[in-house]
Amino acid sequence: MSKPLCVLVGAPGAGKSTVGRLLAQAYGVPFRDTDADVEAIAGKPISEIFIDEGEPHFRAMETAAVAAALAEHEGVLALGGGAVLAEDNRALLAGHTVVYLSVDLSDAASRVGLGQGRPLLNFNPRATLRFLLDQRRPLYQEVAVHTVVTDGRTPEEITAELVELLKG
Numbered sequence: 699m700s701k702p703l704c705v706l707v708g709a710p711g712a713g714k715s716t717v718g719r720l721l722a723q724a725y726g727v728p729f730r731d732t733d734a735d736v737e738a739i740a741g742k743p744i745s746e747i748f749i750d751e752g753e754p755h756f757r758a759m760e761t762a763a764v765a766a767a768l769a770e771h772e773g774v775l776a777l778g779g780g781a782v783l784a785e786d787n788r789a790l791l792a793g794h795t796v797v798y799l800s801v802d803l804s805d806a807a808s809r810v811g812l813g814q815g816r817p818l819l820n821f822n823p824r825a826t827l828r829f830l831l832d833q834r835r836p837l838y839q840e841v842a843v844h845t846v847v848t849d850g851r852t853p854e855e856i857t858a859e860l861v862e863l864l865k866g
């Protein structure tokens with residue numbers, strides 16, 4: 699069975715999609731993002747899935763997308779910010795090279811702005827982020843093999859650290 703080179707987890711605004719693309723370019727491997735996989739299967743943006751079918755339906759699609767990507771993908775994989783909430787997903791991550799991109803409240807809030815395209819952050823993004831970060835920090839730490847702090851650093855600096863880390 700194939701295995702991703704690296705699986706990125708972290709909160710909204712951690713930079714999983716941004717850094718994931720740069721890391722994949724650095725290695726010359728494909729990049730995959732479970733959020734994009736879910737959108738492709740549903741044929742609509744995640745924000746519309748939340749409106750039309752609700753969050754539980756999105757979470758079920760996400761679990762299927764995580765399982766498929768972990769089994770098929772050999773490049774860099776970014777997971778949705780809430781993928782670690784499901785125990786099934788955390789179990790699937792065992793044995794994978796999972797990197798937690800950590801971000802504090804102030805950097806996350808400035809990166810996501812008004813939360814456009816992120817249905818959980820549509821109302822009061824800063825307060826919601828504060829809650830999400832506190833709720834999920836232990837879950838990201840549980841699944842991660844490495845943690846990379848992203849606060850105050852550019853995506854290029856973070857990618858360079860990841861390349862060094864993955865050599866080891």
Ligand SMILES: Nc1ncnc2c1ncn2[C@@H]1O[C@H](COP(=O)(O)OP(=O)(O)OP(=O)(O)O)[C@@H](O)[C@H]1O
Binds near residue numbers: 708714715809853
């Ligand atoms: N290290 C960084 N410094 C400054 N801005 C960043 C950094 N990383 C990402 N960004 C910016 O923050 C925003 C969110 O980044 P990105 O979409 O990669 O986050 P994400 O972790 O994939 O979030 P989500 O869980 O919502 O998919 C983007 O506008 C991106 O350009």
Ligand SMILES: O=C(O)C1=C[C@@H](O)[C@@H](O)[C@H](O)C1
Binds near residue numbers: 709710777780781818
């Ligand atoms: O943090 C979350 O729960 C989410 C993050 C995004 O990546 C998407 O998966 C979706 O908007 C939910």
Ligand SMILES: [Mg+2]
Binds near residue numbers: 715
């Ligand atoms: Mg993303």
